[in-house]
Amino acid sequence: MTQIHNIGTELDWVVLIIYMVAMLLFGTYFAKYNKDTNDFFFGGRRFTWWIIAMSIVATGISSHSFVKYSAMGFKYGFSSSMSYMNDWFFVPFFLFGWLPIIVYSKIRSIPEYFERRFSPSARFFVTILQLMYLIGYVGIGFLTMGKAIMPLMPEHLTVFGFQIHITLMGLIWVTAIVVGSYITFGGQTAVIFTDLVQGAMLLFAGLMVFIVGVAYVGGWHSFWNLLPASWKLPFAGFNSPAEFNSVGTFWEDAIAGSVGFLFMNMGLIMRFMATKNVHEGRKAATVNILFMLPISAIVVGGGGWVAKAISVLNPNLIPKNVNPDSIFVLVSNIITGPGVFGFVIAAIAAALMSTVSTLLNATAAIWVNDVDKPVRVWLKKIKRDDPSDEKRAMMVARVSTAAFTVLGVLAVYAFSSYPTVYQAHAFFHATLTPPLMIAIFFGAFWKKFTPAGLISTVVGGVALMLLGFRFPLELIQPIAHGTPYDPIHPFTYMAALYNLIVCTGVAVIVTLLQKQLKHIASRIKKIPNHNVIMYSMVVFIVAVFIIDILDIFFKINISPLAGLVTLTIFMTICVALVTTFYVKYDAEAQTTGLTVWSIHKAKEWFKGSKLNEREGENVKVHYKIVDGDEDVINFSQKDMHKMAAEPGDLVYITDTRKWLGGLKSCHSVFGKPHKEDGIVYFRNLHLGKGLFVEGRLLEAEKEM
Amino acid sequence: MPLDFFNVWLPYIYLYVGGGIFFVAGMILIRRTKAIDMRLKRDRFWWKIMLLGFVYYAIIHLILIIAALYW
Known part of the structure; x- marks a missing residue:
């Protein structure tokens, strides 16, 4: 694939830099609204629905959307919008389940919910997964930003006589420094208000590219007739090609991705928590999904659709082997003039700032609430109920934001092997979302779900997922609905279905066997050297996990598949037993107000007295x-x-x-x-x- | 890509039947748990919005398929 360089003019660079600096100053202005960590993370829980709905647009669209959907739009047509129009299925769960639970329980992060609902150990495991999820998302954002700006850059830059070769990773590091500094000082209010402006700019820039592009090819009639019918369908082919198909996108995006975005994306959840009440949060979410997402589908895919029409009309304008991830930037340059092109690129750059800053803010919130404070309690430096030292917490929030910016850039290395950002993102969703999705779903909607079920899902479920990654033909292909096997990136999409099945299976089986597990645990307790038995089980669990990892990542054939599956199932049973043995769990107390079955009670707790x-x-x-x-x-x-x-x-x-x-x-x-x-x-x-x-x-x- | 049932209508059916199962499960659950209180005017409004939202997207996708094939 050809990497394009040097497109755009000096005027475009001037516009880009002015826009970025203006956004930086605009964001830092709102730092004055950060009186404490409640303001820094949740904007003081004061905003009305429209401000949140608009700020969600910027986070939802984000820079990776422009790049990845235009790439798929160019290759496959209107079906690139599939992911933007399949988020409604989980709305009842979100509006009347998860949203009121997180608001009324006054949690400050998702892992904190897991401690209250299950146990501190559950919080520990969920914190790890949640941080991986958010850092991965930050990495996707940085990767896209690099790919978007790369076509504007020369191949080499000469500074003080030194010739610097411009690489994708070098560009990403520079971007990360700019984004990290802005969010480190701004906080949630800054994020909400910059997103408000950026959301409007993004919609304007994306729609402008689409409308100007349609005019460029001779108007709507000409645009419509240039495209083949298959290319105008709203869905991709059912199960092929491997890199983009409907059934894969359903499981990876409509199911795993939608839940990931609505339920697990702490950045988005913090937005809803910044609304003045649950009702306003519902309005913000509904308006966003019903109206903003279909518009966003045109905004982010339009560049690719127009590029396709241009390539049919004039095949010489767009190189045949162009990198699809560059298509939005390329087509914007073709159809707009100097300065306007700079504005379009600035809008994408701003989108990255929105997405990444939201995620970094969320990551810092998790670090402060779920790592820093529990560790200090554990080290006995503070007591659990001590009032928080706001000055210190703010300092930790800012330092951790900077640290996670660096980790986000490092995560880019994991995704850079994928040919397009779309596939990298799909892999990310399919892999990291299922265990957390099952944990949240069963935690919030199934009263019987126990700590043993949760921790077994996170440990055993993940181990079984890793086996699917190692043996895709044996484990994923039977449920892949006939999607083709790609030996380099096997079943990028359908892995989501496999991962959901194994995680759900572990969660359900362990929870249903809770009575038997308790019985075995109580019998072990009666044995004089029960601790030795338990420690042996922990050693066995760690050993099997290491074996799975060695086998998968280093391709060391320690055991055939059947042996590894058997070992992993035994390991999962041990996890369930160890958890049942050690974790104290009061089912009645730890579900009241924390599941959908007792929302009314949660409201009473929130208020502190009977409801009026x-x-x-x-x-x-x-x-x-x-x-x-x-x-x-x-x-x-x-x-x-x-x-x-x-x-x-x-x-x-x-x-x-x-x-x-x-x-x-x-x-x-x-x-x-x-x-x-x-x-x-x-x-x-x-x-x-x-x-x-x-x-x-x-x-x-x-x-x- | 051939414009047959497999590639044109099956993705639509799969999305709304598969997704519909999750959607209906969610609607039933919030009613059974009384998370949505149908005695309140505000909650009845939300119930209708959720149902209409499902139909709204199903119709949008239907129109887009017909437009691609016949317009």
Whole structure:
């Protein structure tokens, strides 16, 4: 494949650099809204649905989308949009299951949920998987960014007489430094607001490329007729070719990818947690999936579709063996003029900043909450219930953001062997999503799911997945729906189905056998040297895992497939037994408020008292400062009656300027009523949290 | 790619039957667990939105297939 260089003009570079610097400054401006880690990670839980829906667009579209969907659009047509229009199936689980659970349980990260639902050891395993997932995603972002900018770069650059050969990895390192520095200082509010601008810019740039491109080939009629019918279908061929087919995309993207994105992507989840309440989160998610994703499908794939039409119209304009990952940049250069092309590339660059910054922010949140704090508790430097040292936590968040930026770049090396970003991303989804997906799904929706089920899935399930990676013909091909075997990257998509089956199988079997496992564990406990038995099992588990890894990654044929499968199944049984033996688990206490079966209880916990679900009206008020430092605000008797509120209920109060999207707002609790209608009594802390402007009208809403 | 049932309609059927199983399971689960409270006007609104969303995407894909084949 040909790598294109030196496209674009100096003006394009000027536009690109100005745009990037402007975004950097815009993001760091919002650092002033970071009063504590709650603001840094969750933006103070204050925003309205539209601001979050728009900021999700930038994260959802992201730079890899432009590159990968245009590549597939160029090769296969409108079916490149498949992944953008298959996310609705899990909406009921998300809107009325996972979203209220994570908001009402007040968790700060997904691994924290697993500790409360299962055990600290479950949190440990999930933290590892979650960090791998996020770092992998950051790596995909960096890889794409490098591939997008590469065509603009010369092959060599001369600096102070030294000739520097420009490589993909070199370019990625430079990009990482820029992105890392911006997110390290900005925080979640910066991410949300830069994403808001970037989302709009991305939609504009992508639609512009598509519309200008259609005009370039002679208008819609000409564009439509240039393309063959098979190329206009919304789905790829059922099971071929190996690199892009419908059935593979269904399992890899509609199932694993959709759940990965909605349920596991901590970056996205933190956005929903930044909405002012669950209802606003639902609106943001729904608008995004119903309206923004179909538009995004055109935005990200349009460049490739136009490129195909151009290649039919004028075969000399686009080289036949062009690297598909360069197609969006190439076609943008063909159809736009100097400066405009720079803007389009700047929009992609900004998209990378959005995606990667969101993920890095999420990764830092996991590090602070799931690694740093538990380790300090374990080292007895702090107690579990100690109030968090905000200054230190912010410092750790910033340092870890920088460290994960570096790890993200290192992850690129794992993906760079794939011919296209699309396939690299598919491999990533198919491999890393299933164990976490099963863990989250069964954890949140199946009350009977136990710590033994979870940890066996994470350890045993992953080991069985590794065997599928090593023996694709024997283990994946029978369920591959006839998709062709590619010896270099075997069953990139259908591996998702295999991985889901083995993880589900382990989770279900171990959970259903819980009674028997408990019985065996209690019998072992009666044996005088039971600890020796347990330690032997742990050694056996580690040994089998190492054997599996050696066999897979170093192709050392330690045992035939049947032997390895048998060993791995025994190892999984041992994991289940060891977990049942050691982990204390109170099924009643650890499921209440943490599964879909007890959402009402979760709401009560969130509020701290019985719910008041009487429907009232919002009221408009001015504020007055009174002495005191308790987190309550007081309304008049009449205003409280209008809101159907009682002292102790939760209240959200915001500046009435809708376009601020809740930036100037805060949550509090209703205090005892006073007699001044149209006035709310604030303490100084509310002024600090809400950044309200004196004299401005405010709107108050009873939450629950 | 031949424009036969296997490549034109089977991907559509597979997506909406396969995906539909997950979707219906989700709808049943949130009703059974009372995570969605049908006594509340707001939740009834969401129930309808979820059903309409499924139909909305199925219709979009159907129109796109017909457009590709016959327009």
